[in-house]
Amino acid sequence: MNSLYLIARLAGQQVAIAAGDIQSVVEIEGLTPVPRAPRHVAGLAALRSRVLTVIDSYAALDLCARPVTAVTQAIVVVIEGHLYGLLVDDVEDVVELAGEVEPIRGSMADGWHRAARGMIDNRGHAVLVLDAGALVDGPAALAA
Amino acid sequence: MEDLLDDFVAETRETLEAIAGEIVAWEAVPADRTRLDSIFRFVHTVKGSCGFLDLPRIEKLSHAAEDALAAVRAGLRVPDERLVSAVLAAIDRIAELVDAVEAGEEIAAENDADLILALSEPAAPAAKEEGPAAVAEARPAARASARSIRLPVELLDRMMSGVSDMVLARNELFRRLQEVAPGDGVEAAFERLSACVVEMREAITRTRMQRIDHLFTALPRLVRDVSAELGKTVTLEIEGGDVELDREMIEMIRDPLTHIVRNAIDHGIEAAAERIAAGKPAKGLLRVSARQSGNQILIEVIDDGRGIDGERLVEKALRLGVLTPDAAVGLTPAARAALIFKPGLSTADTVSAISGRGVGMDVVRANVERIGGVVDLDNRPGLGLRITLRVPLTLTIIPALTVDAGGHRFAIPRSAIEEIVRARSSTIRIEEVGGSVVARSRGRRLPVADLATIMGEAAPALIGQTLVVLKPAGSGIFALAVDSVHDHEELVVKPAAPAVMATGLYAGTTLPDNGRPMLLLDPAGLARAGGLSDGGEIVAEEPAAPAEAEATTPTFLFRDVDGALRGLRLSLVQRIEEVQATALTMAAGRLRLVKDGGSVPVVVCGTLPQASAFQVLRIGDGTSEVAYVIQSVVDIVPVGNAVAPAAHPGLIAGVVMVGDEPVELIDPFWLFAEAGEAFGRAAESPLCLLRGGDEDWMREILQPLLLQSGYRVAFASEAGAEEADLVIEGEGSTGAPPVARTPVVKLRNRPEGDRGSIYRYDRASLLSALNARPGR
Numbered sequence: 001m002n003s004l005y006l007i008a009r010l011a012g013q014q015v016a017i018a019a020g021d022i023q024s025v026v027e028i029e030g031l032t033p034v035p036r037a038p039r040h041v042a043g044l045a046a047l048r049s050r051v052l053t054v055i056d057s058y059a060a061l062d063l064c065a066r067p068v069t070a071v072t073q074a075i076v077v078v079i080e081g082h083l084y085g086l087l088v089d090d091v092e093d094v095v096e097l098a099g100e101v102e103p104i105r106g107s108m109a110d111g112w113h114r115a116a117r118g119m120i121d122n123r124g125h126a127v128l129v130l131d132a133g134a135l136v137d138g139p140a141a142l143a144a
Numbered sequence: 145m146e147d148l149l150d151d152f153v154a155e156t157r158e159t160l161e162a163i164a165g166e167i168v169a170w171e172a173v174p175a176d177r178t179r180l181d182s183i184f185r186f187v188h189t190v191k192g193s194c195g196f197l198d199l200p201r202i203e204k205l206s207h208a209a210e211d212a213l214a215a216v217r218a219g220l221r222v223p224d225e226r227l228v229s230a231v232l233a234a235i236d237r238i239a240e241l242v243d244a245v246e247a248g249e250e251i252a253a254e255n256d257a258d259l260i261l262a263l264s265e266p267a268a269p270a271a272k273e274e275g276p277a278a279v280a281e282a283r284p285a286a287r288a289s290a291r292s293i294r295l296p297v298e299l300l301d302r303m304m305s306g307v308s309d310m311v312l313a314r315n316e317l318f319r320r321l322q323e324v325a326p327g328d329g330v331e332a333a334f335e336r337l338s339a340c341v342v343e344m345r346e347a348i349t350r351t352r353m354q355r356i357d358h359l360f361t362a363l364p365r366l367v368r369d370v371s372a373e374l375g376k377t378v379t380l381e382i383e384g385g386d387v388e389l390d391r392e393m394i395e396m397i398r399d400p401l402t403h404i405v406r407n408a409i410d411h412g413i414e415a416a417a418e419r420i421a422a423g424k425p426a427k428g429l430l431r432v433s434a435r436q437s438g439n440q441i442l443i444e445v446i447d448d449g450r451g452i453d454g455e456r457l458v459e460k461a462l463r464l465g466v467l468t469p470d471a472a473v474g475l476t477p478a479a480r481a482a483l484i485f486k487p488g489l490s491t492a493d494t495v496s497a498i499s500g501r502g503v504g505m506d507v508v509r510a511n512v513e514r515i516g517g518v519v520d521l522d523n524r525p526g527l528g529l530r531i532t533l534r535v536p537l538t539l540t541i542i543p544a545l546t547v548d549a550g551g552h553r554f555a556i557p558r559s560a561i562e563e564i565v566r567a568r569s570s571t572i573r574i575e576e577v578g579g580s581v582v583a584r585s586r587g588r589r590l591p592v593a594d595l596a597t598i599m600g601e602a603a604p605a606l607i608g609q610t611l612v613v614l615k616p617a618g619s620g621i622f623a624l625a626v627d628s629v630h631d632h633e634e635l636v637v638k639p640a641a642p643a644v645m646a647t648g649l650y651a652g653t654t655l656p657d658n659g660r661p662m663l664l665l666d667p668a669g670l671a672r673a674g675g676l677s678d679g680g681e682i683v684a685e686e687p688a689a690p691a692e693a694e695a696t697t698p699t700f701l702f703r704d705v706d707g708a709l710r711g712l713r714l715s716l717v718q719r720i721e722e723v724q725a726t727a728l729t730m731a732a733g734r735l736r737l738v739k740d741g742g743s744v745p746v747v748v749c750g751t752l753p754q755a756s757a758f759q760v761l762r763i764g765d766g767t768s769e770v771a772y773v774i775q776s777v778v779d780i781v782p783v784g785n786a787v788a789p790a791a792h793p794g795l796i797a798g799v800v801m802v803g804d805e806p807v808e809l810i811d812p813f814w815l816f817a818e819a820g821e822a823f824g825r826a827a828e829s830p831l832c833l834l835r836g837g838d839e840d841w842m843r844e845i846l847q848p849l850l851l852q853s854g855y856r857v858a859f860a861s862e863a864g865a866e867e868a869d870l871v872i873e874g875e876g877s878t879g880a881p882p883v884a885r886t887p888v889v890k891l892r893n894r895p896e897g898d899r900g901s902i903y904r905y906d907r908a909s910l911l912s913a914l915n916a917r918p919g920r
Contacts, residue, residue: 032661035552035599036647036673044644044653044661048316050309051653051661053641082641138643 002096005129007122008075008088011063015088016097016120016127023076023083025091028054040138042087047076054085060135062111077132084136097122101129111139152193153246154294159186160239167232174223183231184213190238201256202241208260209234230262247361297391300351307345308636312655314341319659322724349537350388356434356441357385359394363405363432370409376428377416378409383433389441389537396515397443397535400508404445404531405432407505412449412529422526424448440534448528452521454480461486481523485509513616516542516559542637544664546656547612547626549594550601553662555635555654560667562613562621564629566701566779570803572611580675583611583623590623593674595665598649610779616667622676624667629777631720637664649673696782699800701807702761703775706750711800711807714780718762718769725756728773730915737771745819746771749795763815770819772810783807830869832914835860837874837891846872846904853914870914875901889913 004019031043031054040059045052054074058066066087074085101118108116115134119126163186170179187209194203209231215221237259314337321334360382371378413419413428420426431446458480461467466486487506509519517535524530536542544555545564565572565585573584574592581592590613596602611623635654640663644650651666698714727739728746735746737760746760747770760771787798787809795818797811832855834842839859847857850872858868871888889910890901902909 030660032663033552034644034647034650034663035550035601036649038643038646041641041643044663046655046659046661048309048313050312051638051640051655053644080642082639084641136641136643 002098004094005097005120005122005127006075006094007092007127009090009092010057010088010130011061014092014122014125014127016122016129017075017077017086017132018129019094021077021079021132023078025073025075026052026085028052028072028074028085028087038138040135045074045085047083047085050083052076052083052085054087055135055138057087057135060111060138061115062109062139075132077136079133079136084132086132086135095122104128114139149197149245152197153242156190156193156238156242158294159189160235160242167235170223171228171232174225174228177217180213180216180223183235184210184217187213187235187238199241199245202238202245205234205238205241205256205259208263212263226262230259234259234263249361249365295351300348303348304352305638307341307348308638310341311345311636314338315656316659322726325726349390352390352392353388354391354394355385356387356389356394356443358391359398359401360385360432360434362398362402366402366405367409367430370406371413371428374410375415376409376413377426378413378428378430381429381431381433383431384435387434387436387441389535393441393515393535393537396511397517397533400511400519400533401432401443401445403505403508404533405430408445408447408449408529408531412447412451414450418450422450436537437534440536443533443535444530445533446528446530451525451527451529452481452484452523453525454483454523457481457483478521478523481521484521485519513559516557518559542635542664543632544635544637544654545612545632546630546662547595547610548628548630549626550596550599552599552601553630553660554595555633555656555662555664556612556614556624556667557651557664558632560614560616562615564780565611565613565623567609567611567625569779569781570805571781585613585623588621590621591674591676592623592625593670593676594625595670596625596627598670598673614667614670616671620671620676622671622674624670624674631722635662635664696784698780699783699802699807699809700761700780701778701802703778704749705753705773705775707775708749709778709805709807710749710796710810711783711802712761712763712772712810713812716763716765716812718764720759720761720777722757723760723771725758728752728758744769744771746773747795747815747819748773763812765812765816768816768819770815772815783809831856831858831867833858833860833868833871835871835873837876839874841904842872842874849907849910850914853911855914875904 005016006019006022006025007014007016009015026047028045031045033043034041040056042054042056042059045054052074056066058064067089072087073089073091074087075091077084077086097120099121101120103118104113104116112128115130117129117131120129121127163182166179166182170176170183173179187206191203191206191210194200194206212221212227212231216223216227221227237256317334318338321330363382364380367378367380408430409428413430414422414424416426419428429448432444433446434441434443436442454475454477458467458472458475461483462469462472467483484505505519512519512533512535515535517533520532520534522530522532543558545558545561546553546555548554565583567574567583571585575582575584581594583590583592590611592611609625609627610629611625612629613621613623615621633656635656637652637654639645640650640653644653644663648669649663649666650669651664654662654664656662699711700714700717701709701711704710723737723739728735728737730736735748735752736743737746744762752758752773753775758773759776760773763770763772781802783800783802787800789798790796790811793811793814795810795814796808797814798809799806800809801807832850834846834857842859850857855870868886871886873888873890875891875893890898891904892898892901893904895903895906897903902913904910
């Protein structure tokens, strides 16, 4: 079964997100912070005339603080009617992958484990398939 | 199930409308097979749906009609007149029942059997002719066959959000256009686009509107049931069912309205004997009416019952400890009646099945306020009670105030704001009581929550801040300390993401004109976060401050550009807005604000400071408008009418004391009289005298520029230099005598030349000379 994936770079890893979930990829400028929101909510940004809730993927995965980059790229997804921007280091490509998503063997850090759907083969490299919804839910989902 | 039922009602109605013509045609020619077939298909479909939806009465009727029609189709029966009217009566009855299903009402069933009998074989000649006839009469007037289609509500919602997006996109475009200063054509096109968007928004808002009838149709049944249960007789009058409001809004007020109507019958309207003893007709009267007033819908529920017994409420409130004896003394009759909004208070001495469990009016008010509405009481003890619900037309656009705190900007829904006071003003005292901050203002003690602290930012000292007094639904009044208060804006509010809503502090997100997303605060959530949810009661400290007896006028206080504290009667202030410095232009020696396709004269006290943007007050007298540049908004306070008049007529009418600070009151009369010159009375425009030089050039080329700049133009042959406000001399002028105090601008024909003159095509220098006209 062939599926389209967006390949992005996040914390030194190549990750794949199912393209069906994705609306667009945008550069984020001018974040409005949301005081008292969970740590992984980086803030709000305007996407055309809509409000985008920007997710700090590093925080959502319980990683170290997000490195400051010149251009902040976000993958725009719609989950339950809300528009989210998932911050990534870089967006590399959209590819059609033939393989199945396979369960991960071996151990992973908690954050990654929670957000990963499995692994998929991208031209000989194993790429982690991330669940956009799990990133949006953030670390709090574990407690729930 | 509900959806299926709605679909069934809508579909049946549509088919009924469609086959109405067929039925009439069939009546004329009963042998017409195609008509017969379509009517048969209709009753057959209805029968099928009814079995599935559990509507036994409609099923029986349609079944009987189907049987009769099937017999005709099979040639077993002749479609005689009796059969035709029986089928028609059955279809009429189905239509009636469908209406009843939608309204959730019942229709007496006794006639169904007659109808079914009439449909049966002619072996029963006793068929009552008047049966069908009576039913035909009972049927309400045929539904007007308006040109209409059915649309899923989600589609309308999508259109609505699309239009909201369009409004925001237009705002963004407007902002960008201002940055690049486009040509005239672009602005005109933009204006046209703007107008279209506004029109579109109105049209789509209307598509989401529903007649309030949808709410009122349930009332007759409710009144019947409740009054029957209580053994009272009540006449219900309904008015204004054609008023329209947002369908979401209709759902939101359904429960509050039901509560109020129940209460009116249960607590308000007395038993017949008691009514007669009081000299009233035995039958109680309940009027429910709706009307539109500006951007609001007013729904009134009026009963002619006993009204609210304030004394008894107070007693009860004292007994329950909701009210302190001291506070009770100072309560006005209206305040006593308003105690019904306190949780746990109900006037009924016995708990009835209908109401009286004390979960009535407080919930009603909370629900209405949640949607930005207000509940008003007009209590006439012994004569009746009027309860007015004021609700906004739609939920999606919320009037809000923007505030700054801890480096963030937020919006606060205006419906929750009681007043805005300056923390440092002398009418207010800030005290620390046992670790919590309390503000005393005009006999009230208000708990204070600091917005920056709630938001987890370091709180600046309270001094110098503004307090926004909030009265959120379902919680007590409190003062929110913010750094500064900005504009009032109408905001398109959308729900925020769950993670953001989970903080409990926000009611939604919005994208204002500046293109930066902003969070709309939830006042009730702030109260909770500030730890005020319970303590935040109004404490009537001093029953009624004697100062309040003095006649006062709400006055808008602001810091003027020259640093003075000035005030203006609030009723004159139309709005406060922030304008870009580029929107302020000099024309005809007067500063004007050019915005949204119009221009208004600008008044500045002193000189315009250097800044990229200004706050201006839009002041209106009903016909004309003036923009007044200010430094910052300070407060809105009631100010006594004792004004110490100014020595000379001018901008300042006089001085009033606000607390112990003197405030200069602006004289609106002078303001409009002064600015009035710029409202376009041609005779008042300054006069520019042209003399010497090439008269044709001056007439054809220079004159239009002068007219554009707001001058009248005269030539040396037409007027004397003494009358002119400005003289322009062409090159080679014969050196007419200079006139005292009238500035003279000399023109030269070549770019290079005498410093004391201006090259005649040097537009910039020419304009600045025109604008520099001294005087006004």
